[in-house]
Amino acid sequence: MEITVTINGTAHTADVEPRTLLVQFIRENVGLTGTNIGCDTSSCGACSIHLDGEAAKSCTILAVQADGAAVTTIEGMAAADGTLHPMQAAFMENHGLQCGYCTPGMVMAATSLLAENPSPTEEEVRIGLEGNLCRCTGYHNIVKAVMACAES
Amino acid sequence: MIPAAFDYVRASSAEEAIALLGQHGDEAKLLAGGHSLVPLMKLRLAQPSVLVDIGRVNDLSYVRDAGDHIAIGALTRHMDVENSPVLAEHVPLLAHAASHVGDPQVRHRGTIGGSLAHADPASDLPATTLALGATYVAQGPNGTREIAAADFYQGYLTSTLEADELLTEIRVPKMNGAGWSFQKFNRRAQDWAIVGVAAWRRGTESGVGLVNMGSVPVLAGAVSAAIASGADVADAAALAADDADPQADLNASVEYRQHLARVLTGRALSAASA
Structure with missing residues (x-):
């Protein structure tokens, strides 16, 4: 089936099998490998992207479901000149990452969280990121980064 | 995969x-x-x-005040149930339970109708709508029919929906100021409940739904009967596992689930009675 998905502002048209997952489409058809596959069971959040502006887990969405939609991946967060998105900068400044595997999903989930709740409490950040697992258990600095980004 | x-x-x-x-x-x-x-x-x-x-059938996504009940389109997303001002006013227990489904990413995509039709006894919304006395509307080739939540669940992941029927609307009676509580016991954030309890109370009237206490969501009828006859919360909650036939799994034995049902029902009814 032919689908068109706008990813980071560029329309990508491809003929895909209906069973193609959105994360596969992003990584294999479009070649954007910043979106990671972690648990592959919609638990860990490593594959989080924005679908029409809201965080979603791209391992649990069929590419055909995203036909006509706008997707933002981690590659679409920084400005064209390489200036980091404020959330990316906050992660860097607050040591919000260790191995880095969960980071793209964390950044996408955290920016979606702040879009819905621009001034969250620390508890709201922790609850709001419940869909993202960090196996380095670096949660403390991730929460610090999100709070710093919200305050800036 | x-x-x-x-x-x-x-x-x-x-x-x-x-x-x-x-x-x-x-x-x-x-x-x-x-x-x-x-x-x-x-x-x-x-x-x-x-x-x-059916993800693009946009006219099945709504929350409407329909007089004595709130009508919710089957394709309304969990996030929209959670944030609905109409539900916050009239059926706060359901809006709150929806905020416990999965995580924000899941709630941006998953729908109330999908969750109910899936008929997973470990999901939060089947037991919650059961406790609230909801009615589901199914549309088939010969028109629509109403199915009481109490008649909908037949077995594990099995409902009375026919193969050519579509769940279109969920009708939930207004709570009219009833006290309520949703208790979800799990080990990690975003997990399914090991046991969950959705409860409301208004004087001697009450409804108690049990999550993950058997192959279907369970209405704890013995608890509500005890409340109706004047029992106190502790005595009523002691009956919480009487209507359930829970299974053992990796997370809990049968006895532990029964214990959780009684404790969580006690907490829920205490909060709902306050």
């Missing part, structure tokens, strides 16, 4: 979806948000040969 191959068709209306289901028979499955179905398909626990995508 990639699902087994299937054919994909898109419906633009409820009628078109029902016609497509009729055409493809038992081998077809409806796809709404896909957050119950797609994981099953990836694990090859479900292998439908045709998926009928």
Whole structure:
């Protein structure tokens, strides 16, 4: 089936099998490998992207479901000149990452969280990121980064 | 993990979806948000040969005040149930329970109708709507019918929905100021409940729904009967496991689940009675 998905502002048209997952489409058809596959069971959040502006887990969405939609991946967060998105900068400044595997999903989930709740409490950040697992258990600095980004 | 191959068709209306289901028979499955179905398909626990995508049937996403009840379109997403001002005012227990489903990413995609039709006894919303005395509306080739939540669940992941029927609306009676509480016991954030309890109380009237206490969501009728006859919360909550037939699994033995049901029902009813 032919689908068109706008990813980071560029329309990508491809003929895909209906069973193609959105994360596969992003990584294999479009070649954007910043979106990671972690648990592959919609638990860990490593594959989080924005679908029409809201965080979603791209391992649990069929590419055909995203036909006509706008997707933002981690590659679409920084400005064209390489200036980091404020959330990316906050992660860097607050040591919000260790191995880095969960980071793209964390950044996408955290920016979606702040879009819905621009001034969250620390508890709201922790609850709001419940869909993202960090196996380095670096949660403390991730929460610090999100709070710093919200305050800036 | 990639699902087994299937054919994909898109419906633009409820009628078109029902016609497509009729055409493809038992081998077809409806796809709404896909957050119950797609994981099953990836694990090859479900292998439908045709998926009928109803995710674009936008007129089935709404929350409306319908007088004595609130009408919720089956394709209303969990996030929209959670944030609905109408539900916050009239059925706060359901809005709150929706905020416990999965995580924000899941709630952006999953729908109330999809969750109920999936009929997973470990899900939060089947037991909550059961406790609230909801009615589900199903549309088929010969029109619509109403199904009481209490009659809907037949077995594990099995409901009374026919293969060519589509859940279109959930009707939930207004709570009219009843006290309520939702208790979800799990070990990690975002997990399914090991046991959950959705409860409301208004004087001697009450409703208590149990999550993950058997192959179907359970209405704890013995608890409400005790409350109606004047029992105090502790005595009523002691009966919480009487209507349930829980299974043992990796998370809990039968006895532990029964214990949790009694403790969580006590907490829920205490909060609802305050």
